[in-house]
Amino acid sequence: MGLANTDIQSGSSTEQTDGNIITTTIDKVVNWGRKNSLWPMPFGTACCAIEMMATLASKFDLSRFGSEAIRFSPRQSDLLIVSGRISIKMMPVLKRIYDQMPEPKWVISMGACASCGGVFDTYTLIQGVDQFLPVDVYIPGCPPRPEDLIDAVMQVQRQIQKGELPKGSEVAYNE
Amino acid sequence: MSEEKEVSEEEQPLVLQKLQDKFADALLASTEIRQGVAVVVNKENSYALLEYLKTDLAYSFLVDITAVDNSKLESELMQYDYARFMVVYHLYTYEGETSRIRVKVPVHEKDLKIPSVTQLWKGANWLERETYDMFGIEFDGHPDLSRILTPDDFEGHPLRKDYPLRGRGERESFNFEKQNV
Ligand code: SF4
Numbered sequence: 406m407g408l409a410n411t412d413i414q415s416g417s418s419t420e421q422t423d424g425n426i427i428t429t430t431i432d433k434v435v436n437w438g439r440k441n442s443l444w445p446m447p448f449g450t451a452c453c454a455i456e457m458m459a460t461l462a463s464k465f466d467l468s469r470f471g472s473e474a475i476r477f478s479p480r481q482s483d484l485l486i487v488s489g490r491i492s493i494k495m496m497p498v499l500k501r502i503y504d505q506m507p508e509p510k511w512v513i514s515m516g517a518c519a520s521c522g523g524v525f526d527t528y529t530l531i532q533g534v535d536q537f538l539p540v541d542v543y544i545p546g547c548p549p550r551p552e553d554l555i556d557a558v559m560q561v562q563r564q565i566q567k568g569e570l571p572k573g574s575e576v577a578y579n580e
Numbered sequence: 581m582s583e584e585k586e587v588s589e590e591e592q593p594l595v596l597q598k599l600q601d602k603f604a605d606a607l608l609a610s611t612e613i614r615q616g617v618a619v620v621v622n623k624e625n626s627y628a629l630l631e632y633l634k635t636d637l638a639y640s641f642l643v644d645i646t647a648v649d650n651s652k653l654e655s656e657l658m659q660y661d662y663a664r665f666m667v668v669y670h671l672y673t674y675e676g677e678t679s680r681i682r683v684k685v686p687v688h689e690k691d692l693k694i695p696s697v698t699q700l701w702k703g704a705n706w707l708e709r710e711t712y713d714m715f716g717i718e719f720d721g722h723p724d725l726s727r728i729l730t731p732d733d734f735e736g737h738p739l740r741k742d743y744p745l746r747g748r749g750e751r752e753s754f755n756f757e758k759q760n761v
Contacts, residue, residue, distance in 0.1 A: 493750055527745055528745065529747070
């Protein structure tokens, strides 16, 4: 089975190749490839990270969705998973890591702490990383179950397949 | 506090007797709690007492250094000449029957200096930095008394009772450029 673009291959789509060619657009193919090979950058700072590890391990197995290639270098990844508490001392580090990721990039804010500070309504804890980062998908829960993280990754995949820009790029375009 | 009882002369643990012999004037209070001993000592003699505990009485393991802000605890304030802070040392020994001892030192807000024990225990380094960061106690003779938990440009000492729980706006409006990453 081959994939081809109708515009490029329009002349050669004859009877012999009927049924062997799926016509599509470049965008669709790119998005399809992109969504099934999201490379996450894990930013695990607390208990939620344990659930993230469980999601990656064999029982839940995030590789079924093409996201098993965890990169600890932000320059090789396109999905930032913020899982855990972010303190005021950690926030500049997180921001720098986000800035180092190449476009296009998506951000998942996992758990109550990353999304809104959770139960830690104190001087040192950032009350939601979305004050400083464009977050695409939030996961509620303390901690969220691995299924929730898988659901969030699939949500990102749906956004990509639809051709929606990540929040970060929208911000960049609008500025 | 029901476990605390004033120690009567006869059945005192050996360490307490020794401390009372040697530091009779410096000890402000002493209690026996469960299997341990707690003493309150004045600031001038705190280093000497800790050194004595370490070198002569084999309390070789420094478990923790921390402090307490008593500013909202009138009963405790009255007892120690309205000293706002109490610096607390937890020591442990592997020998003898009284394995744990707690040494408390009242510190006035006017004069936050207290001798550093980094000369006695290397491990005191970070513990004293933490106590400085959280309470503002200044440890005299510490090799590098800088903040350890909060960012370097942080202002105030957050475990003091007058520090607002939700902070002074640092969590909403901190400056990315100012922070060294
Ligand atoms: S949301 Fe709950 S599980 Fe997640 S980091 Fe916060 S406290 Fe931990």
